[in-house]
Every structure is written in structure tokens, then in C-alpha cells.
Amino acid sequence: MSVLTLVVGFVPVLLFLAALILMDSYKLVTRRSVALALGAGVLAAGISLLLNPLLLAGGIDPTLLRRYWGPLLEEIVKAIYVVYLIRSAHVGFLVDAAILGFAVGTGFAVVENVYYASVMRDLELGLWLVRGLGTAVMHGSTTAIVAILSKSQADRRDTRSLAVVFPGLPLAFAVHSLYNHLILNPLVSTALLLIAMPLLVGFVFERSGRATRDWLRVSLDTDVELLDSIESGRVEGTPAGAYLASLSRLPGPVVADMLCYLRIHLELSLRAKGILIARAAGLDLPIDEDARADLREMRFLERSIGKTGKMAMMPFLRSSSRDLWQLYMLDR
Template sequence: MYYLASRPEAALPVQVIRGFGTAIMHGGTTTVLAMISITLYESRPNGGPQLLLPGLLAAVVLHSGFNSLLGRPALATLATLLVLPSVIYLVFRQGERTLRDWLDADLDSNVQLLESINTGRFLDSNGGRYLQSLRARFRGEDLADMLCCLRLHGELALRAKGILLLRESGMDEPPIDAETRDRLAELAQLERAVGKAGMLALRPLMMATGKDIWQLTLLGR
């Protein structure tokens, strides 16, 4: 509207092209900012507001490039149509790659955790020693519930990661069976029994980031 009022002599098609390009530019830069920020926060859930800076910088660079062509609206719109989809595609591919790397790494860590619990070697690990150090703060039955909660969380996280891997491969997801729903209910019951203080103490072992919680929510659908 400002440009329309300040340049009344400009032809209507020029104004339409400029408005079209501006709309695409603002939508595209906002998308780039959101996609970069989400990708960074997925890999660093407690990273803080500074993780917004890379996406903001990319949006500012794209916006500045558009503004540098202020006097050539047709060229600015054409450049926006050519550049923004490519940038969004590259950011999307990088986000996919980050998700795939996280799935592979987290899958290995969950398998190792469950294997150590099932074979009785967990108490000899750093995680087991950490759990034993909580004896002064929690009762024995609470620690037993915490260990069961840790095992169930790992099993359900593996199940959720399997569903995500199927989605990544474009395959059909199996329906959530009754056993999985029972385990979800059991996990919720254990979390209530352990209490907020116990779950907070378990957080370093469960690696309960936003992704893990999202995985378990995915299973409950």
C-alpha cells in the first residue's frame, strides 16, 4: 500500500507483480525461518532462543536480496520464484537428514539401554550407578518403579521409532496393538507412582526430550 501511494504513476500490472512478489517473499522467508529453527531445536531441545538466530539470519539475507531489486519488481518477483523454492527444498532435505541421523543414533542408544537392563548389567553402568545414588532420596520400591519406568520408556520409544522409520520409507504403518496400549497405560501408572520428583531424577537416564515425548504421543493415537 505504501508503494502504491508513493508511486501513483506506476502501471497497475506493475503494482500487482510487486504485491505478488512481496507476498511470496514474506511467506517464503517465514517458512525458511521456521524450518531452520525447528530442525535446530529438534537436535538441541534445550538450546535456548539463540537457536533462532541462524533461521533469522537466512530470512534477513533473503529479504535484503529482494529489497535490493526494489526498482525492478518483475525481476524481484522472478528471482523470488526461482530462489525461494530451492532454499526451502534444501532446508527441508537437511531437516530430513537430521531426523534420519537422530533416529539411527537414538535407536542404538535405546537398544543398548534395554539390553543392559534385561541382562542385569545396567547397575554396573554409569546410568545404574546414578540410579543407585538416588537411594538416599527415594525408597527401594520407588527405585524399582523407576527402573521399570525406564525399561518401558525405552521399549515404547523403540516402537515409536519403528513407526517413524516406516513413515520415512513410505510404508504402511501397522495398527497400534492392545499390548502397546497396555504398556502405555502401565507407563502412565508408573509415572504417577514415581511422582514428579522421581521423573525429574530419571530425566537424565530417559533422555526425555521433546522428541521422546512426541514419540510416545504418536503411539497413543
């Protein structure tokens, strides 16, 4: 198989991934996070290529493996990294979930296509366009679907449970299995994916952009108001001050550390939101050493106040996935 034929199966899907990254006006994903997602996809493909022969050796019919067991196994393995990203609050919005999910699928497809290229050397350009490009788009699309729906579930239910992969994982399996059934002409299947994916991405970007703007507006006002009351010494007359004063069961130094922790948390939250707003305006503000120093101090204070103190502060520390993600954004 010629280099040109092999490239045809890779370049379009990589260009689509690059286009997704360029469309991200808030620059929610970094090159490092995309590279890690691609690497996770490569690892997932390696695991699948090792397990598929074992399933065949175990007596599973090759047709059933191609249509059902293979798609199920591959979608589960690809979804593992997506679940990790959501549970660890490494994605904050649907956009970065979609981009990193598509990157995982792209990494998977690259390895799978290299494998098939090595065993099917006599494929012509037209057939490889279907085999390489079609499969690459399918893998990227199905993992993006899992990421989008899982992130949507996590935001709606305010949870990071493993259950967030439903209904994304079953839907991805259904699309993958249907593709492998070859019910439609492979060219038609590839064309449908190439049409449907941009439509899905357009919807996700529009919805995520609106959610980002709403989140910035609401949380920015709340953070500014609370931080101003702390820095001006008027915190005693606020609900936060009254609540902290009610924690008489805790030692005085612990309450002081809790107030300091809250102040740093608010400052970092505002700094993260400012960076996002600047990026949307076309400005790339670097994350300076002061922010990293504040993060280190916040971790020290977190150990100082302990789990009990942190739980006592939960009414004032928003702990949604987006609020946790903004701190991760400053630390990466």
C-alpha cells in the same frame, strides 16, 4: 475480480506446500498438523489486519508501515506458532519445521490475498499474479526461514529458549521489508523467490535426511542395548543398574516405578523409530492401541515417581527435542 484471477494467486503456493509434504519420505508431518499450521497462519493474518489500522491511527506514516513496521509485526505474529511448535517438541527435524513454517505463511497469505482482492477489484491477471503469488510465496518463505533457523538453533544449543528465533526472525523481517520496498521489479522479486525457495528446501531436505539417519542409527543401538539389559534381568551389572541402586534415599517402590518407566520409555522410543524406518521404506505402520496404552501408563508412572524421581533418571532419559518429539509422534 474473476475467480480465475483469484485462484492464480493461491493455487501455485498451495501446490508447492503439497509438494513439500509429498517429498517428506519419513512422513514427519500429518494432515492434521498441516491444517493446524494453516489455521495458525489464518489467525495471525487476522491479528495483523486488526493491528495495522491501529498503527496508522497512532500516527505511523503509511510508507514506514508498509516497509518496516508492517513486516516486523507480521513476522513476529507468524513466528509465535513456530516458536510454540519448537518449544513443545512438536517438530523433530528441519524438514517438518520447514513444512509447517511454510504452511503458517501460506495460511497468512490466503487471508491477506482475499482481503486485498476485496479492495483491489480492478487488478488484471498479470498484476494479480505478482500481488497474489509473489506475496504468498514471500510469506511462506519467510516463515519457513524462521522455522528452519530456529529449529537449527534449538538442536545446536539443545535448548527451547525463546532466543532460538534469532537470527531467523531478523532475516525474515529483512527479506519481507526488502520485498515491500519494491526496489526490484515485482516480477523479478517473485521470480527470485520462486528460484531461491526450492534451492533452500532441497538443502534442508538433504541435511535433515542425513540427520535423521544418523539419529536413528545411534539412538537405536543405545536403546536396544539398555532395554535388553532390563528385560534380561542383567540391569544390575550395567551403569543404569548401578545408578538406580545408588538411589537408596528413595523408597523401594519409587525405584521400581523408575525402572518400569525407563523400560516403557525405551519400548516407545524403539517403536517410534521403527515407524520412521518403515515410512522411509514406503510402509505406513499404524500407531496401535498398545502404544497409546503404554503412553498412558508412562504418564501415570511419571506422576508416581514425581519430579525428583524423573530428575534422578535424566542421565538415562534423553530429553533432546527429537527424543521428546518421537513420543509426541506416537500420541498424535
